[in-house]
Amino acid sequence: MRNVSMGNPDSLPAPLPEPSVEELRLESVLGALADPLRLTIVSRLLLESEAYDHTCGWFGFDRPKSSLTHHFKALREAGLIRQRQYGLERRSRVRDDDLNERFPGLLELVADWASTKLPRTSSAS
Amino acid sequence: MRNVSMGNPDSLPAPLPEPSVEELRLESVLGALADPLRLTIVSRLLLESEAYDHTCGWFGFDRPKSSLTHHFKALREAGLIRQRQYGLERRSRVRDDDLNERFPGLLELVADWASTKLPRTSSAS
DNA sequence: ACCTTAGTTCGATAAAACTCGTACAACGGG
DNA sequence: CCCGTTGTACGAGTTTTATCGAACTAAGGT
Numbered sequence: 001m002r003n004v005s006m007g008n009p010d011s012l013p014a015p016l017p018e019p020s021v022e023e024l025r026l027e028s029v030l031g032a033l034a035d036p037l038r039l040t041i042v043s044r045l046l047l048e049s050e051a052y053d054h055t056c057g058w059f060g061f062d063r064p065k066s067s068l069t070h071h072f073k074a075l076r077e078a079g080l081i082r083q084r085q086y087g088l089e090r091r092s093r094v095r096d097d098d099l100n101e102r103f104p105g106l107l108e109l110v111a112d113w114a115s116t117k118l119p120r121t122s123s124a125s
Numbered sequence: 126m127r128n129v130s131m132g133n134p135d136s137l138p139a140p141l142p143e144p145s146v147e148e149l150r151l152e153s154v155l156g157a158l159a160d161p162l163r164l165t166i167v168s169r170l171l172l173e174s175e176a177y178d179h180t181c182g183w184f185g186f187d188r189p190k191s192s193l194t195h196h197f198k199a200l201r202e203a204g205l206i207r208q209r210q211y212g213l214e215r216r217s218r219v220r221d222d223d224l225n226e227r228f229p230g231l232l233e234l235v236a237d238w239a240s241t242k243l244p245r246t247s248s249a250s
Numbered sequence: 251a252c253c254t255t256a257g258t259t260c261g262a263t264a265a266a267a268c269t270c271g272t273a274c275a276a277c278g279g280g
Numbered sequence: 281c282c283c284g285t286t287g288t289a290c291g292a293g294t295t296t297t298a299t300c301g302a303a304c305t306a307a308g309g310t
Contacts, residue, residue, distance in 0.1 A: 034156035105230030
């Protein structure tokens with residue numbers, strides 16, 4: 001953990017190809033979020049915001065790796081996540097700045113969705 | 126225009142089958158909005174909010190009627206619009222109350238999208 | 251060099267969605 | 281009662297999307 005330092009903004013690996021802020025299209029963004037697995041990915045990235053960048057494997061999904069690659073790529077190409085290559089691992093984070101600029105309120109929707117999904121508080125029906 | 130009065134809330138025809146507020150699912154809502162035509166439908170309904178209820182034909186889309194039926198049904202079944210039968214016509218409105226309750230901010234996104242789509246102000250590049 | 255690890259790419263299959271023509275149903279007017 | 285209007289239902293063709301196995305690449309350790 002010395003020559004790849006993931007804390008130093010200067011030595012960050014370049015992001016994988018992604019749409020620029022101006023290229024973000026609402027239809028595509030919504031389409032990407034329309035899938036439950038991808039919605040889960042984004043919301044978990046949002047809620048685990050302390051340790052922002054996570055590998056595909058971190059989520060612990062019980063799916064073949066090629067499926068995960070597919071969904072992460074879909075999210076990246078729609079502009080929802082940014083991915084950087086750290087050695088072997090490809091780490092993802094939500095593009096909050098860009099998304100909040102173009103589509104303010106969108107990410108809050110995703111975060112709220114996660115909380116309504118986990119009815120942690122008892123309060124029966 | 127007497128026995129169907131579309132101004133009187135008491136004599137409104139019952140809405141066509143639609144999901145209840147609790148049944149609204151974000152994935153489905155986003156999926157419905159991921160289509161450009163449907164996004165246009167909702168945003169135009171939002172922006173023409175004075176004369177709220179419109180028939181399919183009002184939009185002037187150059188598509189076969191069966192295609193329009195398909196998309197309006199998709200919107201209704203996802204919970205985005207409410208449709209009521211007025212004699213021959215089936216009129217649609219956005220379910221703003223329900224959507225604002227469950228997904229606050231979502232409809233603003235759609236409305237904003239419409240304004241970025243129509244660069245009415247000159248201001249070159 | 252070899253092996254492990256993280257993830258990609260390709261290809262096939264299968265499921266879903268879009269598009270649209272045709273036929274049909276319902277209301278309202280002459 | 282027939283006709284025009286508004287929209288549905290069904291079905292087919294086409295395109296997307298999802299899912300996953302299998303082979304591959306690239307980085308890092310020993």
